[in-house]
Every structure is written in structure tokens, then in C-alpha cells.
Amino acid sequence: MFKKNEVADxxxxxxxxxxxxxxxxxxxxxxxxVVEGIxxxxxxxxxxxxxxxxxxxxxxxxxxxxxxxxxxxxxVTVSGDLELTESARITGDVAAKTLSIARGAxxxxxxxxxxxxxxxxxxxxxxxx
Amino acid sequence: xxxxxxxxxxxxxxxxxxxxxxxxxxTDLGLQGRNCHVGPLKSLRSIVRDELKNNxxxxxxxxxxxxxxxxxNALEGAPVTIGIIPVGSQNSLAELFGLADEDAACTALAGRxxxxxxxxxxxxxxxxxxxTIPAQGTIIEINGSYTIEPAGxxxxxxxxxxxxxxxxxxxxxxxxxxxxYIQAQNRGLFKNEPEISFIQTNHVIANNxxxxxxxxxxxxxxxxxxxxxxxxxxxxxxxxxxxCF
Numbered sequence: 001m002f003k004k005n006e007v008a009d010x011x012x013x014x015x016x017x018x019x020x021x022x023x024x025x026x027x028x029x030x031x032x033x034v035v036e037g038i039x040x041x042x043x044x045x046x047x048x049x050x051x052x053x054x055x056x057x058x059x060x061x062x063x064x065x066x067x068x069x070x071x072x073x074x075x076v077t078v079s080g081d082l083e084l085t086e087s088a089r090i091t092g093d094v095a096a097k098t099l100s101i102a103r104g105a106x107x108x109x110x111x112x113x114x115x116x117x118x119x120x121x122x123x124x125x126x127x128x129x
Numbered sequence: 130x131x132x133x134x135x136x137x138x139x140x141x142x143x144x145x146x147x148x149x150x151x152x153x154x155x156t157d158l159g160l161q162g163r164n165c166h167v168g169p170l171k172s173l174r175s176i177v178r179d180e181l182k183n184n185x186x187x188x189x190x191x192x193x194x195x196x197x198x199x200x201x202n203a204l205e206g207a208p209v210t211i212g213i214i215p216v217g218s219q220n221s222l223a224e225l226f227g228l229a230d231e232d233a234a235c236t237a238l239a240g241r242x243x244x245x246x247x248x249x250x251x252x253x254x255x256x257x258x259x260x261t262i263p264a265q266g267t268i269i270e271i272n273g274s275y276t277i278e279p280a281g282x283x284x285x286x287x288x289x290x291x292x293x294x295x296x297x298x299x300x301x302x303x304x305x306x307x308x309x310y311i312q313a314q315n316r317g318l319f320k321n322e323p324e325i326s327f328i329q330t331n332h333v334i335a336n337n338x339x340x341x342x343x344x345x346x347x348x349x350x351x352x353x354x355x356x357x358x359x360x361x362x363x364x365x366x367x368x369x370x371x372x373c374f
Contacts, residue, residue, distance in 0.1 A: 015329065016328075017277075018324040018326035019324050020279060020283070021279050021311055021313065022277065022278045023275055023277050023278075026274050026275055027275050036324075037280075037326070041275060045366060067318075111359045
């Protein structure tokens with residue numbers, strides 16, 4: 001689904017959660033995130049998110065675009081493109097603008113497709129009311 | 130006026146010739162100043178304190194990483210330009226600043242190319258490059274919102290200015306943020322390769338449940354728990370043209 005030079009650029013990941021670490025809490029990032037390990041808590045970023053085949057996330061996930069190959073137990077909210085590869089296992093609701101599901105992927109939950117931006121983007125310098 | 134602080138180890142006979150060469154070179158370049166020598170009764174900290182009273186133009190550490198690190202910590206935030214003339218081994222910081230040897234450092238002092246660099250702060254102690262601790266038993270809290278726990282053996286580094294860039298790291302300087310690198314490995318039957326995790330942040334608290342110590346800039350030990358932050362552009366350093374950042 002994601003063509004090269006298009007939306008999802010994971011080459012310049014600003015955050016990498018490797019397979020040998022365990023994260024607990026609310027993980028909030030600004031740039032591209034690659035998750036290969038275990039996260040017990042939410043993952044949120046304004047950039048792209050890649051969840052590797054051995055990754056396990058137990059909470060909600062929010063990102064601009066996402067490729068999921070691992071296991072997510074929680075809702076997945078993506079404002080752009082969401083790709084589930086053949087090894088993806090999702091238990092929760094999914095919301096995205098466009099969705100691609102490979103043969104073999106498991107999705108147990110409701111699916112919502114919308115054009116509206118799902119994530120609130122904060123403009124630098126803009127005052128919060 | 131320049132102040133030169135010669136480290137204690139330079140009193141050894143084998144360094145006599147190098148020290149004499151440095152002093153001659155500085156005189157040739159018109160950079161002569163006060164030469165202070167660290168000794169058994171005069172610490173680097175007390176020398177820096179005394180020198181700051183004279184409002185020096187530059188304070189230069191003559192020695193190695195430990196000398197420079199000692200100078201940075203002794204400054205206690207004083208707004209003075211500093212430099213280093215590397216002598217002996219363990220001079221990775223000088224290499225980072227593009228000062229390959231004592232001659233190149235003296236030339237750089239004459240050129241006076243000043244770069245403002247960020248300084249990492251751990252429990253009030255300053256570090257230029259990185260703080261490291263064994264990964265096993267280490268728990269890292271990022272911005273008070275989540276914790277990271279390495280699963281296997283390895284090393285955790287809190288990096289301000291990287292001497293050796295890690296895989297995937299594009300720049301040595303992390304632009305006003307600390308980089309947390311976790312190099313740990315899950316031991317498997319066939320797989321024993323280290324796996325890297327990387328996070329950029331401004332505030333880190335790290336503890337080690339096994340009582341291991343942090344090592345700041347490969348010179349100073351620090352007992353955890355340690356709270357890390359970054360002082361942006363806090364230090365003016367004279368660098369060479371071949372600097373690595």
C-alpha cells in the first residue's frame with residue numbers, strides 16, 4: 001500500500017523501541033516511531049508508526065500512518081494510511097482513512113473509515129483555548 | 130589573558146618534552162598566559178576558582194578527557210570560553226573537537242573558532258559526551274510518562290554529543306535533546322546480536338537495581354538514581370576545523 005517516496009517514511013525513525021526492551025506507560029512521540037518490543041501502555045505520535053512482527057502493544061495506538069506486523073490489544077486510530085501485514089493481530093477497533101489488510105492478518109473489532117483527521121494536530125505557537 | 134591548566138599526570142618525566150613543546154608553541158603563537166599545574170596540594174577545581182577571579186579570556190585544559198571534564202564541572206556555569214590541548218591517551222573529546230594532537234590544538238587556539246555546545250547534566254554533574262551504565266537492572270523513566278526496562282545484558286547510554294555515532298544515528302549532536310541508546314541482547318540459541326533502542330528526550334531519570342554506577346565521559350562515576358537534563362548551548366569551546374559536529 002505504501003509506495004516508496006509516498007507517505008510512510010520509516011527510514012528516519014526518531015524513536016526505536018527494540019525487541020530487547022519493555023516499555024510501560026504512555027509513550028508519546030513527535031516523529032516516526034518503530035516498535036519491535038513490548039509496550040504496555042498507549043503509543044501516540046504525529047508521525048509514522050511501524051509495529052514489528054515480534055512487537056506486542058497492550059493499549060491504544062494513534063499515528064499519522066501505520067504499518068502493523070505485530071500484536072495490538074487496543075484501539076488503533078490512524079489519520080492516514082493503515083497497513084496490516086500477514087502477521088498482524090489486532091484485538092480492538094480500527095479507524096483510518098485508508099486500510100490495507102494482507103491475507104493472514106487478524107482483525108477482531110469494528111472498522112471505521114473516515115476522511116476526517118482523527119488526530120488533533122497542534123500548531124506551534126497556537127494558544128490553547 | 131589565557132589560563133592553561135596542566136593536569137597532574139603531566140608532571141611525569143615522560144611528558145616533560147611535550148609540555149615544553151606546548152609552552153614554546155604557545156609563546157610562538159603569542160598565546161602565552163598563566164600556566165597552572167595541578168598538584169597534590171592544588172586541585173583543578175581550586176585552580177579554576179582562582180583563575181576565574183582574574184576574568185580570563187580563555188581557560189585551556191592541558192591533558193585528557195578527565196582534565197577537560199574536570200574543567201567543565203569546576204566552571205559551575207561561569208561564562209568563559211574553554212579549550213583543550215590533548216596530551217597522552219583518552220582524548221576522544223579533543224578528537225571530537227577536531228584537535229588531533231597538541232600542535233593542532235595550539236593552532237586552533239590561535240584561530241579561535243568558537244562553537245557553543247550543549248552540556249548534559251546528571252544530578253548537577255556536567256558531561257560532554259555520554260553517560261553509560263550496564264543495561265541489566267537499569268530502569269529508565271522518560272519525561273515522567275513512561276519507563277523502559279532492557280530485557281538482557283548490554284549497555285545504556287545517555288548521549289549529549291556522540292563520540293562514536295550508533296547505527297541509525299545521523300548526527301553526533303542531538304540538537305538540544307538527549308539521546309537514550311539501549312544496546313541489549315536477548316540471548317538465543319542462534320541469535321546473539323545486540324539490538325538497539327533509541328529515544329530522544331529532554332528529561333531522563335535512571336536507576337540501577339543492581340547498584341551499578343554511571344560513568345560520565347568515561348571519567349567520572351555517578352551513583353544512581355540519576356536525573357538527566359540538558360543545558361542548551363551552555364558551553365563555548367574552541368574547536369578545530371575538523372570538528373565532528
